[in-house]
Amino acid sequence: MDAALIDRIRSDMAYEFGRVGPPDGFPAFDDIPVARHTSDEFAQLENAHLWPRTWVIAGRAEDVAAPGDYFVFADLGVPLLVVRGTDGRIRCFYNTCQHRGAPVVREARGSSRRLRCQYHSWTYEIDGGTLVSLPDERDFVGLDRSVRCLPQVSCETFAGFVFVNRDPAAQPLADWIGPIAEIFEPFDCEQLREIYRRSVVVPCNWKVTAEAFLEVYHFRHIHSRNGVSVLDNRGAAMGLYPNGHSRMITPYSKQNCQRVGMDSWDDWKLLDQGPFATAPRVPAIVDCTSTAISLFPNIIIPLGRIGFPVLLFWPMDKRSTRLDWIYYAPTAGGRHDWGDGELPQHWQEQRAGFDQIMDEDMMNMTPMQESMESPALRGIPLNYQERRIWHLHEQLDRVIGPERIPSAMRVPQLLHDFIER
Secondary structure: OOHHHHHHHHHHHHHHHHOOOOOOOOOOOOOEOOHHHHOHHHHHHHHHHOHHHOOEEEEEHHHHOOOOEEEEEOOOOOOEEEEEOOOOOEEEEEOOOOOOOOOOOOOOEEEOOEEEOOOOOOEEEOOOOOEEEOOOHHHOOOOOHHHOOOOEEEEEEEOOEEEEEOOOOOOOHHHHHHHHHHHHHHHOHHHEEEEEEEEEEEOOOHHHHHHOOOOOOOHHHHOOEOOEOOEOHHHOEEEEOHHHOEEEEEEEOHHHHHHHOOOOOOOOOOOOOOOOOOOOOOOHHHHOEEEEEEEOOOEEEEEOOOOEEEEEEEEEEOOEEEEEEEEEEEOHHHOOOOOOOOOOHHHHHHHHHHHHHHHHHHHHHOOHHHHHOOOOOOOEOOOHHHHHHHHHHHHHHHHHOHHHOOHHHOOOOOOHHHEOO
16 A cells, blocks of 8 residues: 555545535446345356355465465365465365265364375375375276376465465466555565454345445444444545455544544544554554455455454355454564463453444344345345445456346446546
């Protein structure tokens, strides 16, 4: 996040505060078809054409710190295995022995220089999944080891996170992330430490769950404290990026500016973070706004100088979502010295505050699916402040293929001219 981008965001916020309507030329949105959130047909299209062809976070590079370290990953609905090879490279294989289909490893994580199926001891090496040995090979007529390797999926790292894509010919991760990557650069994400994690099941479609975090239109209605909101949604500066990614930077409210000692919404300065370790290169704008980014399809990250949670939205079926949030923090200055012991008080308070916000959002989402499935909702109208949601749905159609989607469930491609490239 360089000075030019920060200046542009400041200008965008000033414009947002002063506008009396959407900018000239901004398209009028059609209603989002409700069936995209409620129908079996659309869920099946996602299962067939979205999740097998998109990059998702599987874990962190430190989860496989040494050669032979591995962990299993099943959130894409198929059994996968992430392992660091003897060459230091992280790869992802299907956790499926090519003999009778048993899992190659059964533990959630571990370390081994060979991947040996516990059923018949077919054994694979960790650098390419090559089948290197099997008992009684003489009894297999014409067995060709070269075609019995563990199948691989695409696997790359960004900002210390391990991403996987079931498509072995996927677009390179760096190209898929594109220009939004610059926002991560000052956070030194490779040096993060996991602070805590929480996982809940929300009884609504995964898009309904994710959409709650793609706009700040709801914030003062759901998250106010004694009638006071910490953010002012009227000034939110949003950016749409290629491949469905986006950012949303929202200024503090007048009351919150006064609370933290800011003279105005753009009096951005480094605030005293007390006992928290901080990433030293993070710009002051992050301390004095809500700075959130989304990576299509299911990753939302509200960034912070003391660290940040990574929110992941995993569809369990069309009516339920597993929502994970994993809080990471920088390790600058050796300030995380509690080892595996209880979180210190300041982190317990930070956890309680963020979890309260999440619980407020989930309380609002819990009754929505049943309500959406009633005949009363004919369509979902979006406003200019909710354009990140439309951007998500446009990319969904591009990945699935508009020709596969019934015309009544498609969304028009309207935002091309408003994407930052």
